[in-house]
Amino acid sequence: MNWKPYAVVVPFSALITGLFNLSELMPWPLAVLAGAAWAVLIGLVAQRIGQRWRGRVEDGLVVLGAAGAAFAGCGGLMAILLLDGALRSSSLTGDALEQMFLPSIPYYIAVNSVLELLIVPAIVYVGWRAGRRRILILAAVVLYFGMRVWTYLAFAPARLAWAESTHSTEPLTAGERTQAAQDLMLDDPRWILLLVMFLLFLLAALVRPAVRR
Template sequence: MTTLTSPASRKPMLIVAPLAVALGALGGLAANSAPFVGVGAIAGLLWAGVATLLARPLLRLRDTVAADLTTLSAAFVVMLTFGAGLIQHVMYPTPEAYLGLMQSPASGGATGLYMALNPLVEWLLMPAALTLTWHRPRQRRRLLTAATVYYLQRLATYLYFAPTVLGWTHGATLAKVDLWITLDVARMALDLAVVAILATAVIARER
């Protein structure tokens, strides 16, 4: 039986802690602010320390219901971000219309939504789902696959999608906006893949 202090119980945090630091730094990089890169990395490091302390009570709750609810919650929130992006693409299908949206005050609402939902999965739900399912090999493999796809998508967001959109306030060519929109559709497809993998992780778990 795996104990709370055994090396096996600490494996999820060996994955989560570096990710937290990297995500914090990338968040600052996306904002085009060098000081925020350091602040974000420190915030990620502090969060990893708190998460390590919280991992113990999480491990005590690692029953089927807790694991499944956390995994499905992560899938639901990712689906919400997919839906928000889909609505934007349907309502503003051309580069001119999409650029106009991003340069209008209405873009603040979409930005606020993503700022609320994405960290919820990045920092809480995905790490918690990994921790709660780590002792189930079949679920763990699916969760690791979902996490890999999800965090690669977030990496692309921090390195390209977010900085590019933020730069549109100073103007952008329609060709670049068109390219961004095309690539964003591919990014949304990754969101759907994450939702599907998380759902199958619950459906196909060991019983």
């Protein structure tokens, strides 16, 4: 059994799945252990994939990774353009802006949950073989890991705090619109990082996998 991919996936899952998510349901030490255990479980399942199917599974995961990054990145850009355009209107109310923003939350939760829990961990295990494809996959995974840490530490708390605050049905003043743009972090560059991640997975899909050693 090759333990090297576990050194990548277990810390990722312990921090992202465990500390940042499961700690809301249980004490944080147990949450971290649960996140790490999930990573080990995915690894054990991946190890049982036969050589006959491993190449196809790897190709499929690379495509799913590219699709997930594209959905998240393009969705993020669209949300920024939509909210930024709305904030240029002098008749915009805080309540209308909130109703425009709230539907995006379950979209991001769904996309990133699939990436965090399944696609990103599994692709590291299945795609762990020497060659250019592994380099591209690991680059995309490291980029995603850093981006998710930033999301949980800064981006998500700021946006959720804004969504949970009270918003008036009166038109926002220029100062309030500026403050809303700052609270919603409309200058956040994560969509660019996600599109870079998409390109990395796309390149990985075009690279012929190396022979497993």
